[in-house]
Amino acid sequence: MLEVNKGYKSGFISIIGRPNSGKSTFLNRVIGQKIAIMSDKPQTTRNKVQGVLTTDKQQMIFIDTPGINEPRHKLGDFMLKVAKNTLREVDAILLMVDSTDRIGKQDRYILEMLKGNETPVFLVMNKIDLIHPDKLLSVIESFRKEYDFADVLPISALEGINIEKLLEVLTGYLPEGPQYYPADQVTDHPERFIISELIREKVLHLTHEEIPHSIAVVIEKIKREEDSEMIRINATIMVERDSQKGIVIGKKGALLKEVGVRARKDIEMLLGTKVFLELWVKVQKDWRNKKIHLRDFGFRDDEY
Ligand SMILES: Nc1nc2c(ncn2[C@@H]2O[C@H](COP(=O)(O)OP(=O)(O)OP(=O)(O)O)[C@@H](O)[C@H]2O)c(=O)[nH]1
Numbered sequence: 001m002l003e004v005n006k007g008y009k010s011g012f013i014s015i016i017g018r019p020n021s022g023k024s025t026f027l028n029r030v031i032g033q034k035i036a037i038m039s040d041k042p043q044t045t046r047n048k049v050q051g052v053l054t055t056d057k058q059q060m061i062f063i064d065t066p067g068i069n070e071p072r073h074k075l076g077d078f079m080l081k082v083a084k085n086t087l088r089e090v091d092a093i094l095l096m097v098d099s100t101d102r103i104g105k106q107d108r109y110i111l112e113m114l115k116g117n118e119t120p121v122f123l124v125m126n127k128i129d130l131i132h133p134d135k136l137l138s139v140i141e142s143f144r145k146e147y148d149f150a151d152v153l154p155i156s157a158l159e160g161i162n163i164e165k166l167l168e169v170l171t172g173y174l175p176e177g178p179q180y181y182p183a184d185q186v187t188d189h190p191e192r193f194i195i196s197e198l199i200r201e202k203v204l205h206l207t208h209e210e211i212p213h214s215i216a217v218v219i220e221k222i223k224r225e226e227d228s229e230m231i232r233i234n235a236t237i238m239v240e241r242d243s244q245k246g247i248v249i250g251k252k253g254a255l256l257k258e259v260g261v262r263a264r265k266d267i268e269m270l271l272g273t274k275v276f277l278e279l280w281v282k283v284q285k286d287w288r289n290k291k292i293h294l295r296d297f298g299f300r301d302d303e304y
Helices: 023-034 077-089 105-114 133-144 163-171 192-210 242-249 251-271 287-296
Strands: 009-017 048-054 058-064 092-098 121-126 151-154 216-224 231-239 275-283
Touching (some): 023 048, 023 163, 133 151, 192 231, 231 251, 251 275
C-alpha cells in the first residue's frame, strides 16, 4: 500500500486564508462524497487532516494549519514556529481569498509569514461568480505585488467553477509518493492510532537501539470478519533501511512474529474481541523527511 508506485503522486496541501474566504466550501466541493473527514484524530495532532482526495493517479491530503490566521500577538513564538515549519514542509500551499474583498491586513500578515518559504503558494481567487472580470484582475494585481505566487487560480467553490483545473495544476506540483491513506477509507478509525502505537511499542521493545524511534506503523485495514467476532487488522511497519527491515523481521521471521503475538494480546484487550493481526515491514527511504507529516497523522515522535 505504501510503496511508491512509479508515477503515483501524493502530497500534503495546506489551505490557508482569512475566515469566510471559502475554505470549507472548497474542500467539500473538491472531495464531496469521497471525503475522508478526519474529525476523530487524537487531540495531540497539530495539523488537522481535513480531507483526502484519492484517485488512481494521486492522493492529495489537505491539512489545516492552525495559527496562520492568528494575529502575531495571540500566538506564542512556539506556535508561530510550528506553523511556519509546517508551511515549509507541505508540498503546496493554497491561499484562499474572497475575490470580492480587497487585500487586507490579515492577508498581508499571512504573506509576510510565507516570505522566505520555498513551498509553492497558489493564490486561489474564490467567489468569482460574484465579481466582474475587470475587478478580479485588479484584485489579483494587488496580491501579486505583494508575493511571487506559483500560480493564480480563479475559482468558485460554491458553483464548482475551475475546480478541476485547480486540481490539475496542483497535481503538477506533487512529488511522486506513496498512498498514505487507503483509497477506500471513508472515516478514520478512532482506535487506529492506539493500535499503531501498541505495535510500534513492541517493535521498539524487542529491538533496542538498532531501530530508531522514528519508525512508524501504518494501519492499513481494520475489518470485522463476516459471521464472526474476529477483527482482522493489517499493519505495515515502516523502516528507513534494508538493514532495519532485516532486524525487525528477525531470524526466520522470529522477531516480527513476537511483535505480532505481543501486540495482538494488547489489541484484543483494547477491542475486547479476538484479533487476527497481519504485519508487514516495508522500507521507505524518505520516511524521515516526512516525519512532520506523519506526526500529524497521529504518529508519535519522541524527539519532538
Ligand atoms: N458566492 C459564493 N459564495 C461562496 C463561495 N465559496 C464560499 N462561499 C460562501 O462564503 C461563506 C464562507 O464560506 P466557508 O467555506 O465557510 O469559509 P471558510 O473559509 O471555511 O470560513 P472559516 O471556517 O470561518 O475559516 C459561505 O456562506 C459560503 O457559502 C463561492 O465560490 N461563491
